[in-house]
Amino acid sequence: MWIVRYALAHRHSIGVLAILLLLTGTLSAQRMSTDILPAVKIPAINLIWTYPGLNAPEMASKISTFGEIAILNNVDNIRDVRSETLTGVAIIRVTFQPGTDVTAAFAQITSVSQTILRRMPPGTSPPLIVPFVPSSVPVLQLVLASDTLNASALFDYGRLQLRSQIQSIPGLRLTLPYGGASRQVMIDLKPEALQAYGVSPNEVARAINTQNLTLPTGVLRVESREIVVTTNASPETVAEFADLPLRSIDGRVVRVGDVASIRDGAAIQTNIARLDGQNAVIVAILKLGDASTVDIVRQVKDRLPELRASAPPGITIEPVFDQSVFVENAVDNVLKEAIVVAALVAFVVLVFLGSWRSSLIVLTSIPLALLASVAGLALTGQTFNLMTLGGLMLAIGILVDNALVEIENINRNLENGMRLNDAILRSAQEVAFPEFVSTLAICIVFSPLFLLTGTAAFIFIPLGLAVVFAMIASYVLSRTLVPSLAFLMLKEHDPAHPEQGHLVRLSRVVGRGLGAVERLLVAILKLFVRYKALPVAGLAAALSLGAFAAVNMGREFFPQADAGMIRVYLRTEPGSRLEETAAVFADVQRAVRDIIPEAEVAFITENIGAPEAINLAWVQSGVIGSFDGEMLIQLKGGRGRTAEHAEAIRRMLQARFPKLTFYFVPADATAQTLAGSAQADFEIRLIGRDAGGNAEIARDLSEAIKQIPGASDVVTRQVRNLPAYNLEINRVRALQLGVTPQDAANAVLSTLGASGTVSPNFWADPAISASYTVQIVAPPARLTTTDQLLNIPVQPAAGGPTLPLRSIASLQIRQLPANIDRYMLQPTTTILANAAGYDIGSVYRGVEKAIAQVTPRLKPGNRIEVAGQAQSMTQAYAEMFGGIALAAVLVYLIMVVNFQSWLMPLIAMGTQPVAISGALFALWATGTPLSVPALTGIIMVIGVASANSVLVTSFARDRFKAGVDPVTAAIDAAETRLRPVMMTAIAMIVGIIPLALGLGDGGEQNAPLGRAVVGGLVFGTAATLTFVPVLFALLVKRRAAPPSHDRDVVATPAVTDAQETAGST
DSSP states (O other): OHHHHHHHHOHHHHHHHHHHHHHHHHHHHHHSOBOSSOOOOOOEEEEEEEOTTOOHHHHIIIIIHHHHHHHHHHOSSEEEEEEEEETTEEEEEEEEOTTOOHHHHHHHHHHHHHHGGGGSOTTOOOOEEEEOOTTOOEEEEEEEEESSSOHHHHHHIIIIIHHHHHTTSTTEEEOOOBSSOOEEEEEEEOHHHHHHHTOOHHHHHHHHHHHSOOOOOEEEEETTEEEEEOOOOSOSSGGGGGGOEEEEETTEEEEHHHHEEEEEEEOOOOOEEEETTEEEEEEEEEEOTTOOHHHHHHHHHHHHHHHHHHSOTTEEEEEESOHHHHHHHHHHHHHHHHHHHHHHHHHHHHHHHOOHHHHHHHHHHHHHHHHHHHHHHHHTTOOBSHHHHHHHHHHHHHHHHHHHHHHHHHHHHHHTTOOHHHHHHHHHHHHHHHHHHHHHHHHHHTGGGGGOOHHHHHHHHHHHHHHHHHHHHHHHHHHTHHHHHHHHHOOOOOTTSOOOSHHHHHHHHHHHHHHHHHHHHHHHHHHHHHSTHHHHHHHHHHHHHHHHHHHHSOBOSSOOOOOSEEEEEEEOSTTOOHHHHHHHHHHHHHHHHHHSOGGGEEEEEEEESOOOHHHHHHSOOOOOSTTEEEEEEEESSOTTOHHHHHHHHHHHHHHHOTTOEEEEOOOSHHHHHHHTTOSSSEEEEEESSOHHHHHHHHHHHHHHHHTSTTEEEEEESOOOOEEEEEEEEOHHHHHHHTOOHHHHHHHHHHHHTOHHHHSOOEEEETTTTEEEEEEEEOOGGGOOSHHHHHTSEEOOTTOSOOEEGGGTEEEEEEEEOSOEEEETTEEEEEEEEEEOSSOHHHHHHHHHHHHHHHGGGSOTTOEEEEESHHHHHHHHHHHHHHHHHHHHHHHHHHHHHHHTOSHHHHHHGGGHHHHHHHHHHHHHHTTOOBOHHHHHHHHHHHHHHHHHHHHHHHHHHHHHHTTOOHHHHHHHHHHHHHHHHHHHHHHHHHHHHHHHHTOSTTHHHHHHHHHHHHHHHHHHHHHHHHHHHHHHHHHSOOOOOOOTTOTTOOOOHHHHHHHHHHHHO
């Protein structure tokens, strides 16, 4: 009460507080970034080891293993270590325990990685070490195309010049270009010329390495001057490489140009990028962590005119797959809904109170509380996103509660003839206890969100913070600003001159309607008290509806947002050439355009073959090699039909391309953030040393999952049948001929372009001061048969004439794994699957049964895990259910402290089972699966139901303490508190309906939350006005009111006055 008296005595100070809140909240809102979801900052780090040309099994055993063991032995707070090894690339992902200092982990991993380099194969470079942040996803793609420049020039422009011009934008990361090929000095060997001159490919590589050098010289001091000394250690131009001497034969010098073609060209292409079927180079722009998608895309587009003007002639730069459009539409949609909510709530308040002055007081406190919440969110490093904005929208409905109850109580006391100052103080006394308990209860019930871990924690904690900050601000404002404004704006009631006007007449009509409801409620309560089976039957019916809904509704982790994007992974026959894979992709693209109307397709990009290794760490992808890739489809004007088009594409691929392996992967920023590193809804991992047995079990399990209704895109991630030639060297024959296996291997390395891995060589272009790889290789067009490979000359290390490779070696065909996955050093076989047409929970039940059937076949030490969204859902559900139970216990304990009774809190919480049933029934009736947002809505229902029931219970208790019998006290409480309970409930329901409708972009994400709250409020309000009074009447024993020193009541003079006033009313 002291704070209310202070507010009335220091109204200017309260005005300053309101102005400060307005300024602080506004400034915070201007500085907060905007995105679709909060930043997900799971402590994880990626290491990318590269050793071009080394096949996956050897890469795993000779590079990945050392890296994983070193990390496990020397890095602290590790949760798990996973690796994926491809040909020439190994990606090791280290995930740490929550709360780990990632900076310290970076330092440990870097030092460990440098230490083990000496154990790696010759020429191994230190790994690239980058953070793994699930919310760092592509937000824009820049497509580079030209009719005059070749692919290497485009690649070079995207790698150097483009990066230098936009990398300075804060919060942005650029990938290396997709498509094209890096510029290189190409030494294209001529196999026939090599044989004719008797020159080994290794001899060419040795000549290049010894004559293209970077050497320091120094200065020569001549008399009074210092003159820099330089050498021609490196060719000045690419053409000069042709003049480098190899050997002298019969007085004639054989030069590099005699056995090879020299050109300033591009590396052999391993990755093709296409936009709408046309070859292009694509650079993806990623946002970092909590950076604003909208700000990044806007700044990039602002720089496009400068980029186009400074680009080489003939280059076109076009932005595609702009994620900021969806973000802006989703945020604008939420803001529009907030305006509608505010207008609807204002109308409800005006109608119920019948006074524009009273309504203005209530509506003034709401935006200030929201701005205070915005300031709190900014202080804790949050952003504007669907979660925080959704929390603020929810808060609008809740915030009405405190101010509305306060003003309604002041008006009631004024109508009883009290003076204005006394009415304000008396009203503050009467509602101090229920307001405090209800505010505390709502804050406590959101505590389960703070117990979440993993991705769910980062997504939903900001929503809880938004509501809690707003509730705290609302309570403070109801104790300070509302009394001050009431003192300034309200006037004492004059029975001789009642207020007139349309608003007053409308309010009186509503009042008469509420009067009729009050009389009906009294009659129902008397009937319930007399016939106790009726409320029991009603309770049983409500709980039965909730139980029925709970059993029959679906389950999912998070509602799918329709951003109008489809992304599908496609795999052809393992070992297919890149050109053959590209031809299949072209056929698929034409088939896609046949089934999706042209007016609904904006762009289709194809990313075929393995991109640069670092791109695999920055952008999650399932690409393995030249035989697979991804297709990304952007729809226009067809949002709402994305799932329909995806299903049509799925059927088309099954019917027209039966040999293709495919699965749909997360496409838009929201889906990628929620999926993290997962490629599909389900990742079933068979982990253990029994790789062969697990592979067999995986085949059977995969077939069983295909039979589950709703399970689609069932694919085994590992490719174990990649064709390979094994060079079998006859060591005895080689010894007899004076050739070592090293000589043969060096010849093959140089011919196939892998010599640069062991001993890389670079040439610096003086024109642009950039270095480029010197690549020695026999072009694929000149090396098309195994005979040509076996005919390459081999130069003995000891000297002497060259001999053909076939004289000491033969080729044997075999099959190798194309990719190797491991979890904590244990081999892993992964089955991917999606849920299509069914909710994830339904499919997950079938998956669990299938797993249970094959689990007995596992050898000891082997196990099966389920990851992906299914695992995230299971974990989040378990944490939230436990948190809800804890929240209920905490709310009960808080009520015990405030009521000083064990019974009263039970009565007040009697409405919660009914409210939860209402929430579940609303979800089932609207066909909405249970999800983490829906559970968040149920949490809110628990808090709001408790807050309303406290109003009724506390009034009934006061009447009972005043000497009224329990039945009369209960009926009086329901009758008297019907207005404020109805007002707050209707205001909240009206305020949340726009959210529950889920209209507009991104609306489907918070719709389950709104639907659960609406259903819970409808059932909970009915229970508050009927079941709670009946419980009070039945459980509270008839007895005289105890004296003020009784231990069951905290009796202060203010509370005693309030009780007397309640008794008189």
